[in-house]
Amino acid sequence: MILTVTLNAALDVTYVVDDLTPHASHRVLTTHERAGGKGVNVSRVLASLGRPTVVTGLCGGPTGDAIRRDLADAGLPDQFVPVAGDSRRTLTVVCRDDGDATVFNPAGPHVGTDEWEAFTARFQRLAERAAVVVLSGSLPPGLPTDAYARLVRLAARAGAATVLDTSGPPLLAGVGARPDVVKPNAVELAAATGLSDPAAASAELRERGAGAVVVSRGPEGLRATTPLGSWRAVPAENLTGNPTGAGDACVAALAAGIASGAAWPDLLREAVALSAAAVPRPVAGEFDPATYHRLRTSTLVEEIPDAPGAER
Amino acid sequence: MILTVTLNAALDVTYVVDDLTPHASHRVLTTHERAGGKGVNVSRVLASLGRPTVVTGLCGGPTGDAIRRDLADAGLPDQFVPVAGDSRRTLTVVCRDDGDATVFNPAGPHVGTDEWEAFTARFQRLAERAAVVVLSGSLPPGLPTDAYARLVRLAARAGAATVLDTSGPPLLAGVGARPDVVKPNAVELAAATGLSDPAAASAELRERGAGAVVVSRGPEGLRATTPLGSWRAVPAENLTGNPTGAGDACVAALAAGIASGAAWPDLLREAVALSAAAVPRPVAGEFDPATYHRLRTSTLVEEIPDAPGAER
Numbered sequence: 001m002i003l004t005v006t007l008n009a010a011l012d013v014t015y016v017v018d019d020l021t022p023h024a025s026h027r028v029l030t031t032h033e034r035a036g037g038k039g040v041n042v043s044r045v046l047a048s049l050g051r052p053t054v055v056t057g058l059c060g061g062p063t064g065d066a067i068r069r070d071l072a073d074a075g076l077p078d079q080f081v082p083v084a085g086d087s088r089r090t091l092t093v094v095c096r097d098d099g100d101a102t103v104f105n106p107a108g109p110h111v112g113t114d115e116w117e118a119f120t121a122r123f124q125r126l127a128e129r130a131a132v133v134v135l136s137g138s139l140p141p142g143l144p145t146d147a148y149a150r151l152v153r154l155a156a157r158a159g160a161a162t163v164l165d166t167s168g169p170p171l172l173a174g175v176g177a178r179p180d181v182v183k184p185n186a187v188e189l190a191a192a193t194g195l196s197d198p199a200a201a202s203a204e205l206r207e208r209g210a211g212a213v214v215v216s217r218g219p220e221g222l223r224a225t226t227p228l229g230s231w232r233a234v235p236a237e238n239l240t241g242n243p244t245g246a247g248d249a250c251v252a253a254l255a256a257g258i259a260s261g262a263a264w265p266d267l268l269r270e271a272v273a274l275s276a277a278a279v280p281r282p283v284a285g286e287f288d289p290a291t292y293h294r295l296r297t298s299t300l301v302e303e304i305p306d307a308p309g310a311e312r
Numbered sequence: 313m314i315l316t317v318t319l320n321a322a323l324d325v326t327y328v329v330d331d332l333t334p335h336a337s338h339r340v341l342t343t344h345e346r347a348g349g350k351g352v353n354v355s356r357v358l359a360s361l362g363r364p365t366v367v368t369g370l371c372g373g374p375t376g377d378a379i380r381r382d383l384a385d386a387g388l389p390d391q392f393v394p395v396a397g398d399s400r401r402t403l404t405v406v407c408r409d410d411g412d413a414t415v416f417n418p419a420g421p422h423v424g425t426d427e428w429e430a431f432t433a434r435f436q437r438l439a440e441r442a443a444v445v446v447l448s449g450s451l452p453p454g455l456p457t458d459a460y461a462r463l464v465r466l467a468a469r470a471g472a473a474t475v476l477d478t479s480g481p482p483l484l485a486g487v488g489a490r491p492d493v494v495k496p497n498a499v500e501l502a503a504a505t506g507l508s509d510p511a512a513a514s515a516e517l518r519e520r521g522a523g524a525v526v527v528s529r530g531p532e533g534l535r536a537t538t539p540l541g542s543w544r545a546v547p548a549e550n551l552t553g554n555p556t557g558a559g560d561a562c563v564a565a566l567a568a569g570i571a572s573g574a575a576w577p578d579l580l581r582e583a584v585a586l587s588a589a590a591v592p593r594p595v596a597g598e599f600d601p602a603t604y605h606r607l608r609t610s611t612l613v614e615e616i617p618d619a620p621g622a623e624r
Binding site for chain 1: 336
């Protein structure tokens with residue numbers, strides 16, 4: 001089983017409008033609501049692949065109820081730990097004609113110390129049943145910066161591998177606990193390390209404790225620095241659409257590959273194919289099966305030198 | 313008692329951001345939620361004035377529950393009739409620095425025939441206890457265009473005066489039922505009648521059945537065409553702020569004045585003072601008491617000729 005952790009679960013709300021004009025009043029043509037947060041999206045992809053997965057994290061209030069109802073409707077019963085605050089509603093305003101998206105992300109409810117302790121107790125029990133634990137997304141207010149570091153250690157003690165997908169101080173604190181894989185995107189990698197060269201920045205995160213560093217680079221695919229070597233995996237075609245869910249699909253593929261014991265080149269090929277297949281879909285957590293199956297074979301994986309600066 | 317009707321009740325949500333950039337991702341600094349809809353705002357103002365008021369209308373779903381909780385917390389217990397659909401959440405994105413507001417208005421839940429019949433039955437009983445009935449805002453999907461016309465007739469039969477504040481086809485259908493007062497703004501008046509001259513357009517609405525037509529004209533104040541003559545009421549000072557709730561404050565003053573049997577010039581002076589006092593406040597349903605008391609005496613009211621075209 002692959003356990004995904006979403007500490008700042010959200011109801012992802014979409015308002016479709018004719019166009020977006022700052023300072024104007026807009027008629028909303030249609031409204032969609034869907035349980036979200038990066039870990040939830042990862043579990044949706046895993047469930048579509050037929051992989052057993054469990055969703056945990058923190059959610060609460062009327063919005064938390066709506067999140068849990070939506071997950072149950074999607075056949076993804078959750079193991080969320082309740083919090084007193086109301087979970088956040090992220091809003092995406094989409095223009096009907098061009099599909100352009102403007103996003104608003106609230107910080108989420110404040111989490112108390114008791115709630116965090118209740119979560120770590122539930123997490124320990126769940127991690128014992130998991131082959132891989134995925135830790136994704138931002139931390140809600142009130143949690144310590146090293147919250148992911150603590151969960152990585154608990155997962156390791158329970159015998160589960162860990163994939164960490166976050167940014168900023170939680171990423172830096174998290175790598176210190178020696179997660180098996182971290183998956184920043186290129187911007188997050190540079191911001192966390194202060195290094196613009198991806199090879200040097202990846203080496204820096206490995207130096208600080210990360211087992212493998214897989215950097216997502218949009219249409220340029222993935223760059224992986226692992227204990228067994230470094231690879232670059234590039235999709236054989238350019239896809240247009242909404243890249244929002246591509247990172248979560250990539251993490252789902254990494255977790256599935258690690259759970260299956262796949263070799264790095266195979267694992268990266270799957271990850272590129274699955275994240276590229278998420279781009280044609282408008283919402284995170286979904287992917288286009290035809291694109292996925294086409295790119296599983298056409299994606300190019302090449303080994304690259306480890307030395308910083310040796311590769312652009 | 314003044315009964316306000318909000319057929320499309322809303323949870324008014326505000327997201328405060330640093331700035332609004334279309335197609336970008338925004339961190340939401342703070343979130344506020346508050347029961348809204350124009351009739352609800354009118355009742356808030358009336359309650360602040362110490363006038364007995366009852367809120368009715370339609371609301372439902374988890375958002376309807378949040379609306380009712382917020383009203384109860386504000387000391388405004390409601391007489392809403394439940395609907396199966398989830399009430400809408402209107403969103404205002406406010407930029408922290410300049411206070412500029414961008415508004416998103418969903419259409420609201422579909423209302424079934426049974427729900428509408430249940431509402432009219434409740435409305436009849438409430439109207440019998442009301443001196444004035446205020447009918448404000450848009451109609452939710454599913455209601456007939458002449459929904460307000462029906463309520464105006466039921467209110468008249470129950471012995472209550474009516475103030476209608478809506479626009480477009482519901483306004484035109486509503487005036488046919490002979491409401492005592494309609495309060496379009498200048499844009500709504502021109503759109504409903506196709507006439508740009510406010511005197512001619514007001515005469516047209518009276519011709520179609522409206523008792524009095526009070527047109528709100530922003531900083532230029534009010535223009536009233538009544539069976540007893542026509543008046544213009546202009547605030548003695550220019551106020552800056554958020555004009556969102558000014559129309560609802562104006563309607564509250566009109567309803568309160570009619571309930572008290574005030575003469576038109578006094579009533580219009582109160583309406584200008586109260587709507588101007590709403591401008592310095594960031595949220596609808598509130599007003600600044602100092603501004604209100606200052607403008608109650610300083611507002612100028614002058615009688616004007618009735619003939620279309622005689623007054624700009």
